[in-house]
Amino acid sequence: MKRTLGTCYYPEHWDEEIWTEDARRMAELGLTWVRIGEFAWSRLEPSPGDLQLDWLDRAIDVLNDAGLSVVLGTPTATPPRWMLDKHPDMIALDADGKPRGFGSRRHYCFSHAGFRAESQRITRIIAERFGHKVAAWQTDNEYGCHDTVISYSDAARLAFQDWLQARYGTVDALNTAWGNVFWSMDYDRFDQIGLPNLTVTEPNPAHAQAFRRFSSDQVVAFNREQVDEIRAHSTAPISHNYMGRVTDFDHFAVGKDLEIATWDSYPLGFLEDRVGASPEHQRAFARQGDPDFQAFHHDLYRAVGRGRWWVMEQQPGPVNWAPHNPAPLPGMVRLWTWEALAHGAEAVCYFRWRQAPFAQEQLHSGLLRPDSAEAPAMLEARQVASEIQNAPDVSIPRADVGLIFDYDADWAWSVQPHGAELSYFGLVLDHYRALRRAGLNVDILSPDTQDFSGYKIVLAPGLMHLTDELRAALAQTEAHVVYGPRTGARDADFKMPVPLPPAIAGLDVTVARLESLRPDSPIPLAGGGAVQGYLEEFETTATPMFTREDGQPIVVTDGNRTYNGGWLDDIGMDRLVAQLCETANITTRTLPNGIRIRRTETEEFWFNHCAEAVKTEIGTLAPASVTRRII
Amino acid sequence: MKRTLGTCYYPEHWDEEIWTEDARRMAELGLTWVRIGEFAWSRLEPSPGDLQLDWLDRAIDVLNDAGLSVVLGTPTATPPRWMLDKHPDMIALDADGKPRGFGSRRHYCFSHAGFRAESQRITRIIAERFGHKVAAWQTDNEYGCHDTVISYSDAARLAFQDWLQARYGTVDALNTAWGNVFWSMDYDRFDQIGLPNLTVTEPNPAHAQAFRRFSSDQVVAFNREQVDEIRAHSTAPISHNYMGRVTDFDHFAVGKDLEIATWDSYPLGFLEDRVGASPEHQRAFARQGDPDFQAFHHDLYRAVGRGRWWVMEQQPGPVNWAPHNPAPLPGMVRLWTWEALAHGAEAVCYFRWRQAPFAQEQLHSGLLRPDSAEAPAMLEARQVASEIQNAPDVSIPRADVGLIFDYDADWAWSVQPHGAELSYFGLVLDHYRALRRAGLNVDILSPDTQDFSGYKIVLAPGLMHLTDELRAALAQTEAHVVYGPRTGARDADFKMPVPLPPAIAGLDVTVARLESLRPDSPIPLAGGGAVQGYLEEFETTATPMFTREDGQPIVVTDGNRTYNGGWLDDIGMDRLVAQLCETANITTRTLPNGIRIRRTETEEFWFNHCAEAVKTEIGTLAPASVTRRII
Amino acid sequence: MKRTLGTCYYPEHWDEEIWTEDARRMAELGLTWVRIGEFAWSRLEPSPGDLQLDWLDRAIDVLNDAGLSVVLGTPTATPPRWMLDKHPDMIALDADGKPRGFGSRRHYCFSHAGFRAESQRITRIIAERFGHKVAAWQTDNEYGCHDTVISYSDAARLAFQDWLQARYGTVDALNTAWGNVFWSMDYDRFDQIGLPNLTVTEPNPAHAQAFRRFSSDQVVAFNREQVDEIRAHSTAPISHNYMGRVTDFDHFAVGKDLEIATWDSYPLGFLEDRVGASPEHQRAFARQGDPDFQAFHHDLYRAVGRGRWWVMEQQPGPVNWAPHNPAPLPGMVRLWTWEALAHGAEAVCYFRWRQAPFAQEQLHSGLLRPDSAEAPAMLEARQVASEIQNAPDVSIPRADVGLIFDYDADWAWSVQPHGAELSYFGLVLDHYRALRRAGLNVDILSPDTQDFSGYKIVLAPGLMHLTDELRAALAQTEAHVVYGPRTGARDADFKMPVPLPPAIAGLDVTVARLESLRPDSPIPLAGGGAVQGYLEEFETTATPMFTREDGQPIVVTDGNRTYNGGWLDDIGMDRLVAQLCETANITTRTLPNGIRIRRTETEEFWFNHCAEAVKTEIGTLAPASVTRRII
Ligand SMILES: [Zn+2]
Ligand SMILES: [Zn+2]
Ligand SMILES: [Zn+2]
Incomplete structure (x- = not known):
């Protein structure tokens, strides 16, 4: 696979005269891809049935003529104002019953039949007209962004x-x-x-859980309707650009209908508004972003896309939407780009080509400033473009460690967290961080995975409902499987099973009681580390791997099956990973804070996410730097 | 009086086959009481008028046959879904005008005439059918829980x-x-x-205050309608199970229509979500509960029940509803039970018999686990059952100190707190804590009390409206009465009286000015302690008992009447209690943090609420322990 | 100009028998002015068209007969309940769509034509009847108080x-x-x-910005309609009493239609609920109020009133509405009064004459207590009354430094703050504080100012949209002008201009990039101080005045034009003021914390806002004291 770059472009925002020059500059920069069209409905159909597609045709031609390939988005994230005249009840209502009306974007309810028909209609029109000349498709834009999956409408x-x-x-x-x-x-x-x-x-x-599942299914159905329309007129691959830490619908289920998964990566904005890190961590990485959050999503979307995935929107400078919007450290745009490529991205597209001097995102940086001068990111994009020219084809190896991520479990934890601070996403991210601190490649795995062969370790934390299929698949694998906490705690209808959970074949452990803990009251483990937030008590004859200081078991094991009854803190998690890897003959490292490694088949990347130089086994790494080593 | 134990049971939740075995195990455990029926309306009347009472009859028979006495609840806290079809407007609206709809419980407005008629009808039907075979009644369930007293409906x-x-x-x-x-x-x-x-x-x-009084009156009227129906068909005593720190209606007024007051005691949940203690205190007592909060309610409901009171729901393990839900320390379930009995409870019933594996409370512990195995609380309940078998009859003495608690004052403070952190409940609890730190028994007194004879000290803090009757009764008692702050600050219609408050006969003090204080700005007292939050300035010729460091009086006294113009901190409050008790010839102690004492006519109980052993005058007390001494 | 005092009086609240005695006591105290009538609509027109004006006529006569001059308010801030029967849709809706109904005050939407007509009608009636016998007018009361400018109604x-x-x-x-x-x-x-x-x-x-401007325009139009009615029947000057830190409408625009600007000064309440100071600062000045907040408003309303301004409501003791309501230190009521007079107030009126023992403000102090005894403020008011008797006529000099305050900029920052903590008001106040710490008089200037002659320095921070007129006027002045940050960042329709801002004639600086900063992440300046919250990066050939530690310029200068690209902290701001003043030949001081100076043509006032005595160059100043020196 060859690595590529791209950008997001809005020809409708600019005088047609500059399209050609823009296209020339994109090509000169070394870009391959240009995504367009996803917010242009009011210009494609200014009034009902009045289709104005020629300008888009010309724009595609200009881009294609410059040697650029076009990803065309369906414009359904921004229904025009006249649509509301036709379907006043198409908007979502929030949990308080308040309308979520026109005036920004994503103002539709996924369950509204009238809007669903309009979505199919405009998709069909666009697919018919442009199906032969675009290189790829994008459905809609960022399903679920701005909390738009769940609607309480009639x-x-x-x-x-x-x-x-x-x-x-x-x-x-x-x-x-x-x-x-x-x-x-x-x-x-x-x-x-x-x-x-x-x-x-x-x-x-x-x-509540049924409603969460229904809401996700509505997104899947909506997306599939667009896919069906596109497929009827185009052979180009179809993608959707998922948004960071939006877990309100099942991305695996949507992804099954698509060829490519893409996601929108805004490391600095995310650290401010959704990672959930401590203020100290937020401060230390304010200009670099969290060292694991993007990587987690890269690995997630590699799974969602069954190997084919992109970054469709890459932050190039300060954004406009977080509580605080600092500029990245010099080097970080290159680092972020290479990090995505190291995790197997086919393409990384910068959002956006030129900063818009109007409307909601006027303080969102682009590769160009509003006056068309180069913004600082341009320099780094140019460097990466040159570097990938000279890089060999890339191939992504299977990791030794698989980590299951299950959207259904995320909803279940959110329906019943039991403790105020507890979330499934947080639990899985804590596992992921520990694996990364140990220098490991990680594969995120769908809960539909049936074949775990090739993995030495499979981590399955927090799967509150374990389907029969996954239970059987995990029972059969030769990998070391680590279950818990809360594994199988609920049946398919959110009842607690009797006999009590987790009921794992070959591992005698029963959760006799469970509790949630105040954040100021962790329970120390014998030997170091602690359980925080959530804790189970067992009836078990299995071998204790970790115990509380009073000897009560927290993690128990039997053969290659382990059950973990607590939410471990970082030290506990590091101990768990070290012990598992030792058993599984996986070499681990203890990476300094902010240093992360990623290996392809032929390369080892060292990323320094710190604002300072850091000494490592391969030498001192400059701040905000990428070191690519051929292995 | 003989002490008894019981539990809360939901025959409609379980296969009828296991009722008999459940009843046998209850009896074997040593229980006397089983409360049932209060959430069963949809199974008693699955559709309008279709009464299905036989199953309940059989359940009562099974329990009675096992030697257990039944408390039957009216099912009005959970109107069935079809009721909403009949009376769509029966639900309450919140202060924002949002409906509080079907899907959980307590979905009714106390003012809705249609639902009031349904409530009387179902109560009549149940009373007619079961009036002769139940040992006691409960009206509805936890009036006011989930903020359900106040409704803004039409x-x-x-x-x-x-x-x-x-x-x-x-x-x-x-x-x-x-x-x-x-x-x-x-x-x-x-x-x-x-x-x-x-x-x-x-x-x-x-x-606002008129609306608070009206809202309380609606609860009283609603309850009385049920009482009238029950009385027409049954001679069994009637109770209601009040909920901790729910002060939105006048429990004394409801209690006048009932024979027994009961309350639902969840020490760990309460410490997390309503006691209002500091994080440090919450952490230190996270597995034991606040050392005074339950005792306060015990004494309160002894007053509301005019001597006859129970704990109808006793926490037996982790609950499901607080921000954090830890397990109690071993010993605490026994401690809580004995504490209630020491305060004069006729019965303590554990909520619930078996943990339900479905619906909202699936993470609420019971005496049994969902798989019918014994939960840890069972052991402690069994121990208490054995201990009370061997204990003599109990008799509760009048305390030396009475503390008036007035719901109307609580509403008045909430309507006009003057300072953001100030609440009447908090003020009274601070007084109560100080009395308990001094090792004293306390009687909570209704503001309707006319005869204070037998008390050496009567504390009447915060009574913003002092009725003529109470004013006169306090003026006549020979007890030392401590008024203030805010005594008589408003007339019956929330006007400030002129001449200015408090206008106490025999005590020359006028509140010339008052202020609220930032929490970071207490005013030190000469001699130790401070005023926090609220402070009055006087015109007075009375004798200063406490003054500010600048000499301005805070507490003044004349004969056996004292007025306190400030919200004292713990040190100040301890000094006040010590001085009052010295004058009144009451012996006090200075108890260590977490140690509390309670005396019956024949026993002295020492409770160690701490997680550590504590040295006391009677020896070292084990963590979470009860020491019962015959006196 | 002679300085005067007054009070706010509600004859309709009191028995007519005591009016005469009240008036006598006012006159004896040395008051000149009595404001009345602004909440009396329900007593002036108890039912539609039933006018009852005689009592007000008698009240005015009683006051006039005692030698007092009357300011009469139009009663439109409190439409009677019957008005809602006539115009149920006259109320405002909040941003959630919730009605803001009857039951307190200001329950009207400025855009409702029906209520606008009622407002004109009652104003006309009152102006006709009383136009000849009142000395001044007040329109409505505190436009915008309780967030009432912005309405989301139909x-x-x-x-x-x-x-x-x-x-x-x-x-x-x-x-x-x-x-x-x-x-x-x-x-x-x-x-x-x-x-x-x-x-x-x-x-x-x-x-959003268009809606903010529209909302402001509605207030201006509403006010003008009243002014037109009054002018038709009265030659007395017309005022409005603005409320502290209410910036939702353009006070300059309203002020253009009025002769006098007044404002309502509640130093202790404001420090608690709107100054935005740190908890430490709030604690230190809890009984004195912020040392700059009132002064800023004094200078602002001197500008709004084009020289003629009053304090219409002066806090005389604890108020009722802040989170905490302490009493002022002895001396502060005198200090506040003299501070206003030192800034050029024609009159200071205490709110209110007698504390009302009923309704919403029953805990708001007055000069008299509810029982008509003197409250502590009376003593201080009496002292000031005596002091101004003996003081010479006053004249207010032009300051050396002008500081532009632009309501439009405040809306723009609130529409797009970019960082969570950033506000235009806060930015301007930080500039003002630094000027005051340097001992300077400051003139607040309208953004309509065309002639800056006489000023040595003009500060123009944060003017996100710079009108062509102001841009030209600033370009022409010989004063040293300090622009930025965010100067000219948006055009008249909230677009970012290209060429990029600030585009200042004679100063080569372009904002190449900007960012917002976490509060925990200031950027140190070389030489001391830091940038906090907001930061711009430049392309510039101008001379750096301040740079970051890495040499990047933050403040640049060319001749007498300076651009500041950062929100400076106190140290940075002090350095900036010192350097500007040195260049402009303005003598500065470095005043101790809490000490402030103000000069008239003939006097120098030293105010000690501290609770402790403070040593200064003119000697040790007692706590809460005013020192008036003739210069
Ligand atoms: Zn986006
Ligand atoms: Zn309950
Ligand atoms: Zn006011």
């Missing part, structure tokens, strides 16, 4: 009732599955079932 | 207007009483008076 | 559409000006344009 309520009827058949079956007897919550008819908002106290978690 | 608005008309007669009288001239808030007709929400800035406090 | 939406049509002519022009192409936000018709609330993510800043 359209959503009616669709949810249908979804429940399809799943449960009878309302009695639903009542039984959900345990609605508990507080006389029994329903007589499906049409009585509301959405799980605006209840006096918390709704039945079975109700 | 039903509430209309009922409020009627309530105002009944109270004031004419709208002119209301305008005058409230001072509506102030901002041209005069009304022309009662039907113009809205609820005091959604105003531009704060509403007239007279308006 | 009335506002329709009026906004008209306003946009008037401004832009065609919807195409609007689409182009706002860059609506960005996210397909193009409109087809003006009637499609909603208010910029309830959007999925942030609205177009051009949209």
Whole structure:
């Protein structure tokens, strides 16, 4: 595979006269890809049925003529204002019942049939017209950004009732599955079932989880409708650009309908608004971004795209939307780009070509300033473009360690966190960080994985509902599997199973009791480290691997099956990884804070995410630097 | 009085086959009581008028046959879904005007006439059918839990207007009483008076306080309607299970219509979500609960029940609903049980018999695990059951010190706290804590108390409106009465009286000015301690008991009447208690942190609420331990 | 000019029998002015058209007979309840769409035509009846208090559409000006344009800023309608009482229609709820108020009133509305009064004469207590009254330093702060504080200022949109002008200009990039001090005045033009002021913390805002003291 670069461009924002010059400069910079069109609906169809596609045709021609390949987005993330005249009820409602109206973007409910038809129609029109001349497609833009998966509209309520009827058949079956007897919550008819908002106290978690699954399914269906339209007219591969830490829908399920997964990587914005790190960490990495958060997403989308993935939007300078928007350290744009490529990205596209001097993102940097002068990122992009020219083809090896990531588990933890600070995403990220501190490549794995062969270790933390298929697949693998905490804690309908969880074949452990902990009250482990936030007590005959200071087991093991009943802190997690890797004959390192490694088949990359030079075994690494070594 | 134990059981949650075995195990454990039925409406009346009572009859028989006595709850806290079809407007609205709909529990507005009729109807049906075979009754469940006393619905608005008309007669009288001239808030007709929400800035406090009183009256009336139905068919005593720190309605007023007061005691959950202690205190007592909060409620409900009171729900392990849900230290379930018994509880019932593996409380522990194995609390319950078998009859003495608790004052402080952190409940609890640190028994007293004979000291802090009756009763008692701060600060309609407060017969003190303080700015007292949060300045000829360092009086006294113009910190409060007790010839101790004492006529209990052993005058007390000494 | 005192009085709150005695006591105290009537609508017109003006006539007579001059307020801040029966839709909606209803005050939307007509009608009636016998007028009361400028009602939406049509002519022009192409936000018709609330993510800043300007214009128009009615019947000067740190409408624009600007000064309440100081600062000055916040407003309203300004409401003791409401230190009421007079106030009126024992402000002190005894402030007011009797006429000199304050810039920063903590008001206040620490008099200047002659230094921080007129005026002045940060960053329609800002004639500096900083991450300056929160990077050939430690310029200068690209901390700001003043030959001091100076033509005032005595060059100043020196 050859590595490529690209950018995101909005011809509709600029005078047509400068398109050619822009295209020339892109090509000269060494870019391959230009993504366009995803917000242009009001210019493609200024009034209902009045299609104005010629300008887009000309823009594609200009880009193609300059040797650039075009990724064309369907414009459904920004329905025009007239659409609201036709479908006033197409908007989502928030959990308080407030409308989420026109005036920015993503103002639609995934369950609204009228808008779904409009989405198919405009996709069909565009696919017909441009299907032969674009190199790739993007559906919509950043599904779920701005909390737009979950809608409490009437359209959503009616669709949810249908979804429940399809799943449960009878309302009695639903009542039984959900345990609605508990507080006389029994329903007589499906049409009585509301959405799980605006209840006096918390709704039945079975109700809430069902709604989360329904909401995700609506995104998948919406996306598939666009895919079907495109496929009818184009053979170019189809992608969607996922957004960082948006977990409200199942990316694996959407990804199954697509050829390529892409994601939008804004390291500095993310560290400020969604990583969830401590203020000290946020301060130390304010101009570099979190050392693991992007890598985690790279590995995630490599899995979602079944190997084919891109960064569709790469932060090139300060953004406009975080609580604080500093500039990256010099070198970081290059580092971020190479990091994505090292994890196997086919392409990295900078967002955006030229900073827009108007509207919501006027303080979002581009490769060019609003006055068309080069912004600092241009220099680094140019350097990477030159470096990849000279780099060999790349091939991504299977990692020794697989880490399962399950969107359903994320919803389950969010429906029932048990402790105020607990989240599934956080738990998995903590595992991922520990693996990275040990210098390991990691593969993120879908919970649909059936064949784990090739992995020495598979980590499966926090899978609150373990499907029969995954349970069986994990039972059969020869890899060392680490389960828990909360493995199999709920059945398919959010009931606690009896016999009690986790009920793992070949590992005698039962969760007799569980508790959540105050953040100021971790439980020390014998030998170092601690459990924080969440803790289980066992009945077990398995071998203790880690115990509390009072001898109670926290992590137990039997053969190549391990169950971990606690949320370990960093020291505990490092000890766990070290011990597992030693058993599995995997070589580990102890990397300094902010130093990370990634290996392809032929290269070893050392990334220094720190603002200072750091001494390592391969020498002193400059701040914000990438070191590529052929291996 | 003989002490007894019990549990809360939900036969409708379990296969009928295991009822008998459950009952056998309860009896074998040594339980006397089983509360049932309070959430079962959808199974008692699956559709309107379709009564299915036989199963409950069988369940009661099974329990009675095992020698257990049944407390039957009316199921009105969980109206079935079909009720909403009949009465869509029966739900409450929150202060923002948002509906508080179906999907959990307590989804009704106390002012809705249609639901009130349904509540009477189902109560009548149940009382008729089961009136002869249950040993006690419970009305509804936890009035006011989840902030459900106050509703901003249309039903509430209309009922409020009627309530105002009944109270004031004419709208002119209301305008005058409230001072509506102030901002041209005069009304022309009662039907113009809205609820005091959604105003531009704060509403007239007279308006707000009237609404708080109305809202409480609605609870009292609702409860009385059920009581009347039950009394017509049963001679068994009637109770209600109040919830910790729910002060939105007058428990004394509800209690007057009942034979027994009960409350639901969740020490660990409460410390996390409502005690209001510092993080350090929360951490230190995270597995034991606050050392005074439960005792305060025990003494409160002894007063509300006029001597007859229970703990209807006792936490047996981790709960599911607090921000963090740790397990209790071994010994605490026994300690909590004995503490309640030491304060005079007739019965302590563990909530719940078996942990439910479904619905909202699936992470709420029971005596049994979901798989019917014994949870850790079972051991401690068994120990207490054995201990009370061997304990003599108990009799509760009158305390030397009475502490008045007035719900109306709590509303008044909440309507007009003057300082952001100030609450009446907190003020009274601070007094109570100091009395307990001094090793004293305390009686909580209703503001309707007319005869204070037998008390050496009566504390009456924070009574913003002092009724004529209470004023007279306090004036006549021979006990030493400690008034203030804010005593008599408002008349019956929330006006400030002129002459200025407190206007206490026999004590020359006038509050010339008052202020609230930043939490970081306490005012030191001469001799130790400080005033925090709230402070009054006096015109007085009375004798200063405590002064500021500049000599200004804070606490003044004349004979056996004392007025306290400040919210004292712990040191100040300890000094006040010590001085009052010395004068009143009451022996005090200075108990170590976390050690508390309680005396019955024949016993002295020492409770160590600490996680560590503590040295005391009676020896070293083990962590989480109860020491019972015959005196 | 002779200095005067006054008070705010509500004859409608008190029995008519005590009016005469009240008036006598006012006169005896030495007061000149009494403001009345501004909340009395329900008593002036108890039902629609039923005018009851006689009592007010008698009240005015009583006051006039005692030698007092009356300021009469129009009562439009408190429409009576019957008005809502006539115009149910006259209320404002908040950003969530919730009504802001009856029950307190300011319950009207400035865009409601029906209420606007009522406002004109009652103003006309009052002006006709009392125009000949009052000495001054006040329109309404505290426009914008309780966030009442901005309304999301239908009335506002329709009026906004008209306003946009008037401004832009065609919807195409609007689409182009706002860059609506960005996210397909193009409109087809003006009637499609909603208010910029309830959007999925942030609205177009051009949209938001237009709405802010429209909202301000509505206040100006509303006020002008009252002014027109008054002018038709009275020659007395007209004022409005602005509220501290209410910046939601353009006070300069309202002020142009008035003769006198007044404001309501509550130093202790403001320090608690709106100054934005650190907790340490809040604690240190809790009983004195911020040392600069009032002075800033004094200087601001001297500008708004074009020299004629008052304090219409002066805090006399604890207020009722802040999170904490301490009493002022003895001496502070006198200090505050003299401070206002030193800044040129014609009058200082204490709010209120007698503390009201009823309704919302029953804990707001007055000069009298509710029982008519003297409150502590009375003593200090009496002292000031005596002192001003003996003081000479006063004349206010032009300051050496002018500081531009632009409401439009405040809205722009609030629409697009870029960093979570950044506000224009805070930026200007930080400049003002530094000037005051240097012992300087400051003139606040309107952005409409065309002639800066007489000023040695003009500071123009943060003017995000620089009008052509102001740009030209600044270009021409001989004063040293200090621009930035963010100068001219947006055009009249919130687009970023190209060529890039600031584009200052005679100063070669271009903002190449900008960023916002975490509060924990200031950027040190070479030589001391730091940039905090906001930072620009330059392309420049101008002379660096301040640089970062790495040599990058932060403040650059050329001749008498300086551009500052960072938000300087206190040390940086002090260095900037010192250097500018040295260049401009202005003598500065370095005043101790809490000591402030103000000079009139003949006097130098030293104010000690500290709770402790402070040594200064003129000797040790007692706590909370004023020292007046003739110069
Ligand atoms: Zn994006
Ligand atoms: Zn309960
Ligand atoms: Zn005011």
